[in-house]
Amino acid sequence: MSTDLVIEAEGLVKHFGETKALQGVDLAVRRGTVLGVLGPNGAGKTTAVRILSTLLVPDAGSATIAGFDVVKQSQQVRQSIGLTGQYASVDEDLTGRQNLVLFGTLLELGRTGAKARAAELLDWFDLADAADRPAKTYSGGMRRRLDLAASLVGRPDVIFLDEPTTGLDPAKREDMWDVVRSLVTDGSTVLLTTQYLEEADALADEITVIDHGRVIAHDTPEGLKRVVGGQTLEVRPADLARMEETATILGQVSTGVSGAAEVRKGLLAVPVADDTAMTATVSRLAAAGIAVTELSLHLPSLDEVFFKLTGRTASDEDANPTTEVAA
């Protein structure tokens, strides 16, 4: 069973002066799957990725990528990984093509190999038209795509995506999700960090939640949602006088025992099992002749996840991480 693990980390510890970035983190990713590492800013996600991608040496603990030790066999590890950081790690003065050819050359693909791979990736990432323009003229979304393309030049078996969609608008985010999905179909193993449960849920086979350098939960998306609560349907009736009627209808589609609750002035929320609740609600509201000004379905936010798992909110802790750790 353990031979099936492509990424394996045990007891990773890393301190930066007083800041305890990691305090014993275990991670495991099976071949051809996506692990979502979920956590707020400062939880230690990036530190973990930097250790696994050989950019940092852990103070304690060990990790292997495809069986190679990240500290002792870092060169072998580097041959099989691709890394995409939070910010675009390409040379802005070089064109998209020059960037990709440079990385291909450094990866020993040879002159023709590097050129062919660059053309392939530019085409795939819809950058062919902008291929010969300096990367600094690219839009935010194009830069992210070039950055991701750059990490795929060597056709790595293991890909680290550190908050790949932070700062992207929703449409671009979904594009990026499609790319991640196709990487997995192609046989790659992916470790993805994110601040959004929605993103982890959409992409990951398993989710590890970390907070203050510790793993506080590890489960499948379904398992995690069972703990933290599934989707919530929110409805705002146009006419405040019809709140009660609306609440009754919502109670009928709800999976929860508590029924609909008024979460903000004029806004009703109710836990629901799946997307079909939306359709059911719409038709029942229409039948009753209730007009609504707002109707939305969403997963718990990171704050809500943390509140369920730790009894505290992520943002509270984030405000003063070192004292919390010491306490």
Add this chain to the structure above:
Amino acid sequence: MSAATLTPAPRTSTVPKAAEAARKPLPMVRHSLALAKRSLIKTWRTPEALIDVTLQPAIFLVIFVYIFGGAVAGDTTSYLQFLLPGILAQTIAQGAIAIGVNLNTDLTKGIFDRFRSLPIPRSAPLLGAVLGDVVRYVIVVVSTMSIGYLMGFRIETNLAAAVAGCVLAILFALCLSWVSVFVGMKVRTSGAVQGIMFLLIMPLSFASNVFVPTATLPGWMQGFVTVNPLTHLVGAMRALFIGGAENPMGNHLVWTLAWCVGLVAVFMPLALRAYRKKI
């Protein structure tokens, strides 16, 4: 708006995986050269970054030759012959400041993370950047010599000696740039790199034989001037450009080369160590 629709990954790439690619010999040399090419492309694309090394020698030559030339050397023509090797040495030494400044800003960008996640020697990006700067030094030489020629400077030896003088200046700048790289690795902001390097190079340029003959300086200062690497570089360049009894080579060449070796021997390991620690 380009609403990109991304097609799924091509299942069969024509290119082999990097993990399966054959390792070729001399990775340090090949990768450093590939990365030096990156510096060349950047220089080519941002010519405005060359203003300091092209315009400054022109301004210095004009100011010093036409303002001080008469007072220092009696007439401007003979002062130009005296001054040009010195200005070239001074400018090329100052040209070495830029690499420390650039690397200091570059390191904070993601591109160095990318380099470090690749299976290449860890120091290759640094070596590549230093090598890539050769083109800047060549530009300094060409522009300073051209301006000097237009103003009336003439080589009095022969072409081979003149070329040797230019190559010596470039070699010296390459060795001096390791000091700049080291400072660039150690200091927090690029502004501080600029400041520290300027403070180092300023006394080297003025407490030297660049502007006036060593014999005219006070005795206590001559002590510094005679060990100053720029003095020896300029002495060697005057011997190679002008020659004659007034500009003997003496031990200038030996001292210049000794300084080159010393600077690299001390500052290259320090810079590489600081680089490995920093990133």
